[in-house]
Structures are given as structure tokens and as C-alpha cells.
Amino acid sequence: MNAVFVACALFAIGLYGVLVRRDLIAILASVEVMIGAPLLLLVALGARLDGGAAVESIGLLLLVLAAAEAAVGLALLVLVARVVRTTRADELVEVGER
Template sequence: MIPLEHYLYISAALFSLGVFGVLTRRNAVNVLMSIELIFNSANINLVAFSRFVEGALGGQVFALLVIVIAACEAAVALAIVMSLYRVMKNVNLDEAAELKG
């Protein structure tokens, strides 16, 4: 069987890729995609631990709740991106600095 560490390494790599995307992408929707990658990496960890720890099915319940919250986040964040597009006519995050002093 696949050892627990390999799941953790994959999840760590996925998390780092997501962090890289959040830090470097200009397009707001692309930043959202990177955030979804981070959610998925956390979920892999939760499910892996719930498999490798005896009788810890709560990890899968947590993962399910994370998926629900990811859906909420995607809906609200995309609504905010739409509003931003209506004002700015683009969704480049580095140009959205209207409140900067």
C-alpha cells in the first residue's frame, strides 16, 4: 500500500503550488483557482489521516465541510470579482488599488 508520507508529500507540493499561484498571478479568477488547489491539498491530508488513524472517520466529515465552504467561497469571491470587473473593466489584482493612499 501507499505509505502515509507519500500522501503528505503530494499534499505539501500541491499546497506550495497553490501558494505560488496566489502570490504571483495577476488575474483574480486565477488566484481563486490557486486557492482551490490549497483547499484540495488540505483535504488530501485530512482524508489520509482519517485512513491511517484507526477509527478516525471524522477526518472525512471535515473534508466534506471543507468542500462545502470551498463552494461558498467560490460563489462569494466570484460575485466580488464581478463587481470589481464592473468598476475596473478588468480583474487584474495589482491594478485594484483604488483605496491606496
């Protein structure tokens, strides 16, 4: 199957997950799926357009960005679970409204 279309499908799966999942852990995992899609697209198109070292170095920088995002997101998740005692997004909205 063509990697470009796989990347499009992955982005759609991740987006749907962000929209419909209720738990912050699952939302964060869906964001990771969404981040994986453009990375795959970059690599697939880089391979086709003979990107070489430029694509690989940009990919490495994107990995760093995604890893930093995941680390900060998980730290916030643990903090929310500790303070509010829930990781469900809809319950967090209710806590915020009170």
C-alpha cells in the same frame, strides 16, 4: 507517491500561484488548490489513523466551506470586473490609489 508529500507540494504550488499571479481568476483558482491540500492531508491521515465517519463528515463540512468561499469570491470578481472593468490585481491597486 505519498499523499502527504503530494499535499505539501500542492500547498506550495497554490501559495506560489497566489503570490505571483496577477489576475483575480487565477488567484482564486490558486486558493482552491491551496484549500485542496489540507483536505487531501485530512483524508490521507484519516485513512491511516482509521478516522472513518468522523473524517468523512469533517471533509464534507470543509467542502461546504470551500464552496461558499468560491461562490462569494466569484461574485466579488464579477462585481469588480463590472465596476472597475479589470480583474488584474495590480490595476486594482492603482485604481485604489487614485
